Amino acid sequence: MGSAQIVEIIPVSAIDVVNPRARNRRIFREIVTSVAELGLKRPITVRRKKSDGEPRYNLVCGQGRLEAYQTLGQREIPAVVVDASSEDSAIMSLVENCARRQHRTIDLLHDIEGLRTRGYDYDEIARKTGLTIEYVKGVTSLLEKGEHRLLRAVEAGQIPVTVAVLISQAEDAEVQSVLQQAYEEKLLRGQRLMAAKKLIEQRRRRGKGYKSGSRRVDGAPISSNALLRAYRADVDRKRVLIRKSNGTKARLLFILEALRKLLAEPEFVAVLEAEKLDTLPKNLALRLQGEA
Template identity: 30%
Template sequence: MQIPDILPMKDRRYLMIPAEKVKVINPRIRNEEQFQLNVQSIDNNGMLMPIRVNDKFLEKTGLYELICGEGRLIAHQRLGKTEIMAEVVTCTRKEAYLQSLIENLARSNPGTMVFARELKQLHDENWDYTQIGKLCCRTPEYVRQYIGLVEKGEDRLIQGVEQGVFPISFAILVAQSDDGNIQNVLMDAFDQGIVNCQNFARARRIVGARLQRSSQANGNGKKDRGSMTVSMLKKDISDLTKAKDSFVREAASKENRFLTLLTAINTLWHDEAFVGLVKEEQINNRPELVGKFGYET
């Protein structure tokens, strides 16, 4: 499957279209509290990025099919706006669906099952591991193992990998081991330095939760929870919540810094004197960008 090309800005088509004529094809679940802040931001500042729609079936159905920008569309509707700025493209439904998947992947936090399932959906659409790896900056082997965990329903192990608790090689080993041998696998990983002292307790909790789920799924679930108490459970939940909030803040901060840098680079690249200078110094090769980011031309 060929990865869609990124069109230069000058070749793109932008139109104000009726919001009521946009049909959502691939809806997403969103956090309502965060979404309300997004609605308020659009109300205060306007929409900074157009939605993208497919007009291939407009004459037949009278509707544009949404590729990306569902949140911006819903925000406009809640604010009572009747029109919305859109980048209009013409493509097949499958191409539109793939673009929507890629957009969702770029917006999903790594470590969540949403991110993991987006990878699997791309693979189901005949993308190979190398293509997916380039898209999410991972090796083909990593993607293959990652998708294997998704297919086995190993939600907790995937989150452990992406949160840096243990490497994917350990997650694969746990997924392939019998329940009775998993504790030995964990201790071996600790002895070999695969799981360090700092993350050992978190790894043990993840593996323990997986064992409990497996036991319940096999009809062997018992009320024996070892030494786990209500206070310990509350502390675990509190620690995990704090860790999640920290990851979200860090990701948002890094994205904002990157977008600021990208804006500055795009501005400089329209300066003829600057372009001439970097060409003269033979340093005009810019790194390739993946996902939702791209250079202006």
């Protein structure tokens, strides 16, 4: 598989989806909303087809992004054009699907925070994360102001990052105007608008962040709300742990199957033996042999 990759603006109509996947309607609506509000965070990936006429491409990764562009009436889309065989394209698609299951917006928020701490500017962060500069600036602004409640809402898809930034910049008396503007621009409607109003009220009463809480005086009673918050915080921590565990398991299974397939190729094994790389850790070898 060639390593050269370039980004081109290509016609949407010139792309064929070889193995279309059924998509959850709610998730697809979220993709369309994200593309409409923030633009394309990451180009799709295609491979060029042999054609005597106009150039045509097979989609490798990014069916949801492509269909979102079609839904929004866009005629062209940024794409990374790769030289890959059909088999390599299938593997690339599988790798992206596995990776996408591990990374949610909250992971990107933490990545942005870490990169800013290490001194990277907006352009560099956008390049490394595949996000737009506007999104990075918005998230950074929320992080610097300690707006953890707004960040959690952005992560959950309750409000767009642009609206969250406007709320963080507004005085209490101006927040309703921000919501009205978001409603008129169709950024917040229905359940999302109700969730935003509830969030703003909680932010006003309890503050911007999720405080760990000061130590209580011995003998002081614990309120039901405090217990509920502690329980939810513990549940959130366990969910993160489970998500990371499932992600690690999925990656290991993928690597295991890839190794099993490679080791079934005599030419590959011959290369390993010639380079004295034909030994494996015992546990991994047992796994590959199906004995563990």
